[in-house]
Amino acid sequence: MASFSAPLLFGGDVRVLTLEIFNARQRGDVGVALTETIVLAVISLVALVVFQRYEGTRRFAAAAMKGAARRRAPIKSGKARLFATLGGVIFTTLLVLPVATLVLVSFARDGVWTTQALPPAYTLDNYARILTQADASSVFINSMLMAGLAAAFALVWSFGVAAVVTKMKTRWRRVVSLLVLVPWALPGTVVAISIAEAYGRENPLTGSFILVGTFWILPVIYFLRFMPLVVRAVQASIEQMDASLEEAAGSLGARGWMRFWRVRLPLVWPGAVAGTLLAFVIALGEYVASVLVFVPSNQPISIRIAGEMRDFNVGTAAAYGVILICIITIAMLVASRLERGRGRGLGDKD
Template sequence: MSDTPHRLRDRVKRRALAALTAATVAVLVVVFYYPVGTVLVEAVVVDGRLTLTVFADLLRDPFYLGEVARLFTGEGPVAVARALAAPDRRLGIVGFTAYQAVLSTILSVALGLPAAYVLARFEFPGRRTLRSVTILPFVLPSIMVAVGFVATFGRNGTLNAVLTAVGVPRVELMFTLEAILIAHAFYNAPLVARVTTAAWESVDASAVETARSLGAGPLRAFLDVVAPQLYPAVLTSAALTFVFTFGTFPIVLALGGFELATVEVFVYRLARDLQYAEAAALALVELAIALGVLFAYLRYEAATAVSARRVRPLPRKPLWPTAWTPRALAERAGIVTYAGIVAVVFLAPIVSMLLASVTTADGSLTLDHYRFLLTRQQTGAAFQVRPWPAVRNSVLFAGASALVALPMGVVVAVITTRASRGRSLVGAVAMAPFAVSGIVVGLGLLRGLVFGVEVAGWRIAVAGSAAIVAAHAVAGYPFVVRTVAPGLASLDASLVESARALGASRARALFDIELPLVWPGVVAGAAFAVAISMGEFTATVVLATGADAYTMPVAIERFIGRRLGPATAMGVVLLVVTGVSFLVIERLGGEVRDY
């Protein structure tokens, strides 16, 4: 009888993986693929009839595709290429979106690589802490970052206040492409730095020493030995950056407006104007481009993946050397210059938001903006945003979505790392939320689960808050996959083989051996899921149809349209809640795993 509980536990573990896989597929179908499909199908089904008219009209419209639209009107590729090379070329909405995504990617890589060089090649107090916090800008809520950039680069922002004080004319950065690019670099340069730092630290010092012993100079050894091992990491982070910035929404809406609108902004605008067919067709074009890049990235990642091996990392140099040679002096001067750029791009928006939340227009200290939040909490009308419900909703939604996203992400990580064939295709399908418009996800959930769906004569509908949790879980689970999958892929296969040889089922080997070994990655995935939920704005702004479902990012968007002060105060609250939540969860599981 004593073995009965053990047999029962083994039976549960044996079936748990299959049950979790089925549940994950069901959740993705119900809250992602079906809602997204119902929206996208409107591009080809109008008034119940299958038609390509809307899609074809969009492809032929220069407003959307610029000069490329001429390909679909019968002109040859050579004529189109000449038109694109002309100074007065038209990019269209899709072309501009790709253009700003390419520029954002280039700027993010340019700002991220020096940080990777400093973190990987120099030793200094606080290096480990600095390496850990490089991921924080990536998980900060985008609407909060937009508020920080308005407080920094706005007409009356911190930058212009400093320039005026030293007698330099003001600069106008708001509602310019430059502001959008800098904001995108704020988000994605830390991602580039983190991924590249991990690759740099995995370079074997013995290989470099061998090259030097054969007569190669420092530059030749770097180009022939180190650089080839960094290229995959740089290309990986660049591909992710492109996908993220191609589907940008809150940053462009706040810093560029409709004058510099991207595809995502126009999808939102068309959906808001009830032009669903055109919105769906445009979203389909966006999805095709983003999924194409994502699939190529996954194929490249699979092709360049190497098994874990022991290496002797390159020795780090002291940041402040004892002997100041010309090379060391030039190197440190470059680091100091880069530190100044970092201060402007990464620290200034956060500091400016903090200052704007406690100062008036003339620079005097005040707590009026925080008092406004308290006053709105006590006297706001029912339809207005109240701060405490927004904070409460954000925390509750984040916790609930993490509980859904975590098992989903672990299951998908297991499936993608086990797949021997078609891994790239499976990964692209599973990671589709990276590429699909949040507006489309929110609109599909709103018109489906929230409004109700007829199933076998029964009408099934969920509350807006449940739909928000579903949207947040779908947005967060790919990050769980990306933190858990590398750990699973790098585990020694002999561990699982030994367990199987001793009679353990595959599920038991997973639960008893593999997951405990990658537990830091699992906890880091939970931290990502919470942080992503806290800052999610795109789908939430569609689904939060009532004040009782508003979150902190939606509250900031409502405030920023009227008064910057309360928006910065709410931004500080969001920063504190998000930062504390992320750091507490991350500390429970150890260091955040790299992408």
């Protein structure tokens, strides 16, 4: 429902709500765009409610089950092993090929690759230009700054929300968890249009703050869209924590703030940072909402890549993509390492 990039690039004449909202806003039909936004939001929220009910039922069933965990059975048949190996090779190849193609194309000289199967000329100029020219490299700094601000605010906000939610009764906990997930369930076009209309002009209901046309509109949208990821990560870490640890600290005289800093925070921190890095990674390459509200002086990397593609600078666009993949890979490796550390920390209760 929230897909925008795929229909834009490959949809052809297929009409989807996300593109219709974008086109209506580009034409200046604000009323049509808002109406379609409401329709898309209602559909997304209904899907979220259904998902939450299903998740609650599944958790209840899992809690009711007893017994040892299932173990993975080894494949003993030779034919089954062969098919499993072939399937793994094919699946891995399908995953690697797009990235390998992107790396290959990133060395193609702009303007010379037209109908050939492979680029006829290769160069390092694409990377040299991106890494040496201030205008080209500034989009990475800009994107990392906006994504970093959004992720940092989400981390601080999530500790407060998760601490309150975990102390609530089950019914209210589900309600608050559902409300927290609303920005995540809403498509980026819905969030962007809503923020643009609410903060595009002076309005007493929004404190007369104007965000449209400023640097802060994209960090605010990134925060709203990806904050639920951090909240869920922090909440999951708190729920897995052994409550007796805080009780023991309290019995030794540690007050609430000291218990938070010395007991809760060290145990929750790895999972919280992993969730924050995940939000940072997704915000770093965000395009759906950015394309609706960005300004030329505040251009994220996704918009620059789209602009290079429109100018048929395929090699430069691919080079931007490769550098972005490298940044995302580093962040994901750090997040994975922290997640493993959290698992070991929660498992060591002695």
